[in-house]
Amino acid sequence: MPTDSAKGPSGTLPRRAHLPAHGARHDVPTAPVLDIVIPVHNEEKDLPPSVRRLHDHLTRTFPYRFRVTIADNASTDRTPQVGAGLAARLPDVRYVRLEEKGRGRALRAVWSASDAPVLAYMDVDLSTDLNALLPLVAPLISGHSDLAIGSRLTRSSRVVRGGKREFVSRAYNLILRGSLHARFSDAQCGFKALRADVAGELLPLVEDTGWFFDTEMLVLAERAGLRIHEVPVDWVDDPDSSVHIVKTAAEDLKGVWRVGRALAVGALPLDRLARPFGDDPRDRRVPGVPGGLARQLIGFCAVGALSTLFYLLLYTGFRTFTGAQAANALALLVSAVANTAANRRLTFGVRGPARAVRHQAQGLVVFAVGLALTSGSLAALDAAADDAAHGTELAVLVVANLAATVLRFLLLRAWVFPDRRAPVAPRARPQSPDGLESLAAPKTPRSPR
Structure with a gap:
């Protein structure tokens, strides 16, 4: 498992802050606020309609600049030609080719090199309703949360899928709760996002390069005290999914054992993320309120x-x-x-x-x-x-x-033993020029492209 040698350049994560609103306009040549990665392997058939549908949805509804990145991990069919063609025809779409297979490897490579402050991914079949995308990334843009996941297992989620997959998914999450004490409800939903500053410190600790990548990232984030936001989603099963359930389940169980053993012996340097931000109210000294x-x-x-x-x-x-x-x-x-x-x-x-x-x-x-x-x-x-x-x-x-x-x-x-330390004043919130607190970025109207 990675140790302190994998420590990022800053050592601790910066204070959460609302992302600036200047990225909302598409006529300003700035870096995108959101980079959505679609990891694919031999998806020449499903890739074109999915990318066009996602791009159209973002163009019509998303109030910030965005980018869609097709992460091709070692496809052997016509996926490279299809992906490159989509990137050439559609603005804000790019194609990245990796010569090694592995969804986790593809996500790590693209996220690590991205210039966007918010990173996300979704499966190519777009089983998750896209209306959940803005609720997914909004808490990250506002600075409220560090990671966000779509959940098919909350009461308000609406899911259509077969009994076999339902059983496997719920059994897997029960295993995570029992063995790794995970509190998030759905580790396998292919609909997740995180802040880039969090990714810079968290990804070096994640070892898996395949399907267990998501689970390992979430478990480490939760153990490190990071805030995970869950969004109930509408989800329709893809009957033509190429995921091999038995093989994936076996690999996931091996990953659970590996991560559980590393956590038990303290092999992961999660202490540097236990208090990742300077605006944690538990670190403030308030007169008349004893701490600790x-x-x-x-x-x-x-x-x-x-x-x-x-x-x-x-x-x-x-x-x-x-x-x-x-x-x-x-x-x-x-x-x-x-x-x-x-x-x-x-x-x-x-x-x-x-x-x-x-x-x-x-x-x-x-x-x-x-x-x-x-x-x-x-x-x-x-x-x-x-x-x-x-x-x-x-x-x-x-x-x-x-x-x-x-x-x-x-x-x-x-x-x-009274606490005699001097109280520390809470951090002042950033203000806009008119003196009002900057709580949310306005949605800037734009004409369709």
């Missing part, structure tokens, strides 16, 4: 579980030569010191000797609160039963510690 609660809760629970086990072992040891109250106090004192030191470093990220003595003193106050709760529970047990069993004592102490744990976390977070 989820991470602190996880750390506190882990430390607390180990501390509770340590405490129970200490209590059992001390109880062999002293009474219940003394054993409880000694066990709490020793475990409290260790608990404060562990939470200081692991939960709240405080390092170095500064204020360490003060933190331990405050931790002892928190310990006193826990002592009062647990001692009170033991006193209540003694009042209820003169000679309670050791197991009963432990059960009462566990319940009392659970109650004390909640109060302990609140005191540690708000009093012992």
